[in-house]
Amino acid sequence: MNIFFDLDGTLIDSRQRLYQLFQSLVSTSDLSFDKYWELKRSKISHKEILSSKFNYSEEQYMDFEKRWMSEIESEKWLKLDIPFEGISDLLIHLSKNHVLFIVTARQSESIALKQVKSFGWENIFSKVLVTQQQQEKHDLIKNIAQINREDWIIGDTGKDIQTGKLLGIKTAAVLSGFLSKESLLSYQPDIIINTVLDLEIDKITNGKL
Ligand SMILES: [Mg+2]
CATH class of the missing domain: 1.10.150 (DNA polymerase; domain 1)
Incomplete structure (x- = not known):
């Protein structure tokens, strides 16, 4: 997935x-x-x-x-940005069985790629998709990947959840970022978790949540 x-x-x-x-x-x-x-x-x-x-x-x-x-x-x-603790190990683990992408609304593709590389993540992700504030996230995703309704999008804003809904995939909202639980609830994600570390991907894969 x-x-x-x-x-x-x-x-x-x-x-x-x-x-x-x-x-x-x-x-x-x-x-x-x-x-x-x-x-x-x-x-x-x-x-x-x-x-x-x-x-x-x-x-x-x-x-x-x-x-x-x-x-x-x-x-x-x-340089003030820091990966959440434990995230690299989780990503490496997930990448063994799943195809991982980053989808970001950053302006600069080259700077985003450079930063991803600085975290040692360049081989974990199949592709880093950058809207460059010129494209919508859902269009970028549609153009590169064969979407399945069992796929997941995980993000901290309403826009991320709306993107998943437009694509017809599962949506997970995280509270580690820019919006509160109250703010995210209105977008009706499939699940709300504190951080990506709380992703129980095996359960998600089996549709048990
Ligand atoms: Mg975000």
Whole structure:
């Protein structure tokens, strides 16, 4: 079976990267890491945070957004990303019996590939699919893989779950990333688990969940 993994918030902890970049761009911000993520996990957008807490005008927000997109995948911030503990062993184990993919909405394919390689994962995944913010995840998947309804997609956002539903495959939402359980429930994933480490893939394969 195919298993499609989202990258940020699913296989790797990117929360420091996003938080630190936010702090660097918003010089007046005194938000703690926990407070920032409490807001984000409740689906409060940067635009709402900036206008309600920091009095940003539309123009200031546009400038923030532009700088956010240009810096978010830079070396300086990407080095803050860390794979969740135990994830490499799990991926190696799964790759023995399943075909694994990464599907990410990153802007840069080459930078995403370089980072995957830096974690020693280059031989684990059949392919790393990068939308480059120009394609939808479900289109990328459709074009490369023969989809079966027993396949799984695992991700931390509503978009990941919607992607799985569009493809007619099974969906697992993880709480290790950018959304809370309450936020993810509305997308109706097949299962919600704390982290990818909780994937009981044998049970999933046998349809026992
Ligand atoms: Mg993600």
